[in-house]
Amino acid sequence: MFRVLEQADLPSRIADLVLRAIGDGLLRPGERVTEARLAEQMGTSRAPVREALRLLESQGLIVSHPRRGFFVKSYNADELLEIYDLRECLELHNAQAVIAKMTDDDFKRLEAQVELLKQLGAEGRTQEQVVEDYAFHRMLCEVGGNSRILKLFDQIATELRSGIALVGRIYDNPVEIAKTHDPIIEALRARDVIRLRDELHEHLQDATTHVVEIYRQWPASPAEDLPGYPLSPIQQQKAR
Amino acid sequence: MFRVLEQADLPSRIADLVLRAIGDGLLRPGERVTEARLAEQMGTSRAPVREALRLLESQGLIVSHPRRGFFVKSYNADELLEIYDLRECLELHNAQAVIAKMTDDDFKRLEAQVELLKQLGAEGRTQEQVVEDYAFHRMLCEVGGNSRILKLFDQIATELRSGIALVGRIYDNPVEIAKTHDPIIEALRARDVIRLRDELHEHLQDATTHVVEIYRQWPASPAEDLPGYPLSPIQQQKAR
DNA sequence: TCCGTGTCAATCGTCGACAATCGACGAACG
DNA sequence: CGTTCGTCGATTGTCGACGATTGACACGGA
Structure with missing residues (x-):
């Protein structure tokens, strides 16, 4: 049937x-x-x-x-930092497995993905660039081969995406951002674990500081407020 | 009120x-x-x-x-390996933060915990030793300060505990196991990140191989079976 | 004997209803 | 005027019931 x-x-x-x-x-x-x-x-x-x-x-x-x-859920800057810290934790650990397991075919697909990123950046399609950026890092997790880590990455990704959506677009300079993936590709090409980890570290550190910066200057995070029942469903109000 | x-x-x-x-x-x-x-x-x-x-x-x-x-949920050896890999990922990353943030008081508590481990091992109270072993590693995560990582550790811990319960007691030699925490304490005392990570790596690697070994010789993992409805609720049977 | 079909019981997914509980609001009190 | 208490509406937590779907089993045909 x-x-x-x-x-x-x-x-x-x-x-x-x-x-x-x-x-x-x-x-x-x-x-x-x-x-x-x-x-x-x-x-x-x-x-x-x-x-x-x-x-x-x-x-x-x-x-x-x-x-x-x-x-x-509303996030404050500290929470975002914790999430990014966790993400870095996963990706750096995963880097080792990537180097160990990556096939030539994997490498080609990763390279192609970065090309796509650059193209989207050049065309100013930042929305899609964000998605494809995550897709790139997700591909790394796939190559790493730990389904558990992959699942966690997906979870973090949706969380970050939704948590960041309210802040507006992240990428000031899409072209620039796309280029920061180049060193990662180079490290992959050389199959150099240490370099890959370094590059990923820097890459993620950049993203972190960038997002948190934007987040800080945001209208004083909506705070974890608990509206009472009879309130109009939209407005908020402090409690306890 | x-x-x-x-x-x-x-x-x-x-x-x-x-x-x-x-x-x-x-x-x-x-x-x-x-x-x-x-x-x-x-x-x-x-x-x-x-x-x-x-x-x-x-x-x-x-x-x-x-x-x-x-x-x-029933686990096979591969899944256990993935979980342990994730745990190692978290703990090694966390080690860095531990060294950076650990107070003298933290160190004393960690040291005391290892003493407790040894004592329990000497007395053959393996059941409690397992619990306190997790408690020790949990303390490390607490010191690390990332609540997200702590939460994940807790999750993994319960999963491993329940997943391991069926295998019976893990620790062949409780005294031996307790001692393997000593190098970790030493690395902490010296506030040496690299050494701490090395020791943790070895420590976890030992645990991994040990558990997986036991797991392998187990009656061919219960497998992910899907009992049909009309079956007696306990027995299992292959499907599809 | 093997395979496809129909029937059946068991169980999940969903529904509407009720009771318990919470915060907001207003009144009584000091 | 500030604080405490009681009332009220709104919403969640829980319940029992019904229809839909599933796999097991029995039967019949090749």
Whole structure:
């Protein structure tokens, strides 16, 4: 029996929509997400909505306070630093495996990906460049071969993407950014672990400081506020 | 208003019980976990049970197959290797931060913990030794200061503990194992990053090979089986 | 004997409803 | 005027029930 169109289950679809809503800035950090409202909007009952939110919670994009409800996670600079630190942890460790396992074919694909990055940068398509940038680093994790690390990277990536979406575009100079991948390619070509790690370290350090800088000058992070029930669902207010 | 005894919510309590059941070998890897049965045993409806299982799923201890149900995660040697690889990734990265941030007081507590390990080893209390061993490494992560990494470590620890429970006691020679922490303490005392990382690497490598060895000679890993519905809830059987 | 088909029981996914709990708001009190 | 207490609406946590889907099993044909 053919299953022509594998319909994703309800919770996943709902989670996708919420994710997109966050990414598009429709749901802002700290904002409340009410089960009933979402359920109504989706035309379902609360059960699958709940599952979707719990799924997103496990991925760090939603936080829940017992008996209070769900809220879009808002990040402060410290948290972003921790996430980037973790990312660096993964990527540097992964670098070793990459050098050990990389085939010539892998290398070619990585090289091609950087070319794509440059092209997108030159054309000013920063949106897509961000996506493809992550794709490049993801490819490295794939080559590394630890599915666990790959999964973690994916999780971090979505978190960073959504956490960064609200800050607006990251890349001041797309062309510049694309070029910073060149040394990584060179290290890969030379199969030099130490150099690869150094380059990745610098690369990620740059990204970190850049993002955090932007983040700092942002309107005093939305803070982890807990709106009370009877409030209009959008506004926020301090609690406790 | 005092809240003398903060009653944990239902899902968490259920998750705890399931976790304990897994740790005690009451629920074996690959075994099916039926919502209705668990709900009946807990005297609740299926809703909180579902939440508990999804929670454990997000922690990797339970896997779910859509429309099929929940099963206790069973690990094969490769997966264990990946987990240990990730753990090493975290701990080695964390080592740097430890050296940078460790106070004298931190060091004393770490030293004391190793003493405790030795004592437990000498007394043959291997069960507690395992727990305190994790506690030691957890302390390192605490000192490191990245809450994200700490959380991940905790997750990995529970996973490994439950995944290893079925294999029986790990430590052939508890006294020996306890001693292998000494070089780590020495590296910490000298505040030598490189040495610390080397020692941790060796330490974890030992643990890895040890566990995997035991794992290999185990009755051909329970495999990721998918029991069908009408089966007695305990037995397993291949599918597809 | 082997393979395809139909039936069946078990179980999950989803639903609507109810009770418990929370914060906000306003009144009473010092 | 500031603080405490009670009430209220909104929302979550939990429940029982129903339909949908799955794999196991029995049967029949090649």
